[in-house]
Amino acid sequence: xxxxxxxxxxxxxxxxxxxxxxxxxxxxxxxxxxxxxxxxxxxxxxxxxxxxxxxxxxxxxxxxxxxxxxxxxxxxxxxxxxxxxxxxxx
Amino acid sequence: xxxxxxxxxxxxxxxxxxxxxxxxxxxxxxxxxxxxxxxxxxxxxxxxxxxxxxxxxxxxxxxxxxxxxxxxxxxxxxxxxxxxxxxxxxxxxxxxxxxxxxxxxxxxxxxxxxxxxxxxxxxxxxxxxxxxxxxxxxxxxxxxxxxxxxxxxxxxxxxxxxxxxxxxxxxxxxxxxxxxxx
Numbered sequence: 001x002x003x004x005x006x007x008x009x010x011x012x013x014x015x016x017x018x019x020x021x022x023x024x025x026x027x028x029x030x031x032x033x034x035x036x037x038x039x040x041x042x043x044x045x046x047x048x049x050x051x052x053x054x055x056x057x058x059x060x061x062x063x064x065x066x067x068x069x070x071x072x073x074x075x076x077x078x079x080x081x082x083x084x085x086x087x088x089x090x
Numbered sequence: 091x092x093x094x095x096x097x098x099x100x101x102x103x104x105x106x107x108x109x110x111x112x113x114x115x116x117x118x119x120x121x122x123x124x125x126x127x128x129x130x131x132x133x134x135x136x137x138x139x140x141x142x143x144x145x146x147x148x149x150x151x152x153x154x155x156x157x158x159x160x161x162x163x164x165x166x167x168x169x170x171x172x173x174x175x176x177x178x179x180x181x182x183x184x185x186x187x188x189x190x191x192x193x194x195x196x197x198x199x200x201x202x203x204x205x206x207x208x209x210x211x212x213x214x215x216x217x218x219x220x221x222x223x224x225x226x227x228x229x230x231x232x233x234x235x236x237x238x239x240x241x242x243x244x245x246x247x248x249x250x251x252x253x254x255x256x257x258x259x260x261x262x263x264x265x266x267x268x269x270x271x272x
Contacts, residue, residue, distance in 0.1 A: 047215045050192070050195065051114055051216070055107055060109075070134045
């Protein structure tokens with residue numbers, strides 16, 4: 001997968017404004033297929049805007065430090081019983 | 091495989107999308123970061139079971155997704171984003187109208203069944219292939235496709251067709267359902 005870092009997508013505000021203004025121009029019923037495609041495209045934009053807004057925040061120091069500290073593998077780590085990563089399909 | 095420098099860098103590079111996934115799933119910024127933290131701890135503790143050359147992000151997403159689901163079963167949605175804690179995690183607060191629109195979208199996303207929501211996020215936002223998403227969710231590729239389609243239809247209905255009562259008759263909804271006849 002590609003990690004979506006800093007990219008050209010607008011922030012939530014911009015995307016939402018676009019979505020809104022596009023919606024205002026929608027002519028209404030009568031072209032069901034086209035309308036549906038338009039709605040799906042809007043939903044896709046909103047979903048990615050929401051997601052990418054978090055992606056763009058980068059790595060909080062808390063996690064960078066955590067990963068640095070756990071640099072040296074521990075001999076016998078204690079792992080709980082939920083969400084075993086070896087068997088990803090509970 | 092052992093925790094090499096490059097593997098550690100790769101894990102670090104996955105953190106932003108792990109957080110985005112966690113927040114999209116849970117709708118709660120604090121809870122999402124706890125999920126990410128637990129995911130990282132488990133990943134690092136079990137790093138020996140990671141197969142070199144396999145898909146690291148998919149492996150990490152699988153851990154997070156399973157953690158979320160076991161947590162979810164316990165909590166049964168008792169913690170909602172009632173106080174808008176998700177919005178607080180945003181660095182840039184959207185302007186009023188856009189913010190409302192965003193909250194509507196968030197609310198609609200939360201109404202989806204969990205299976206559909208996670209499938210839609212993995213494919214539509216995280217950028218995983220249907221195959222990877224199926225591996226992460228432990229189901230067939232066809233199942234993922236159908237969940238994504240159902241999620242899209244339902245969001246479309248909630249936001250743009252039947253959502254008038256839930257979300258208020260704003261311009262968007264009027265434009266879509268009412269046309270020019272008003």
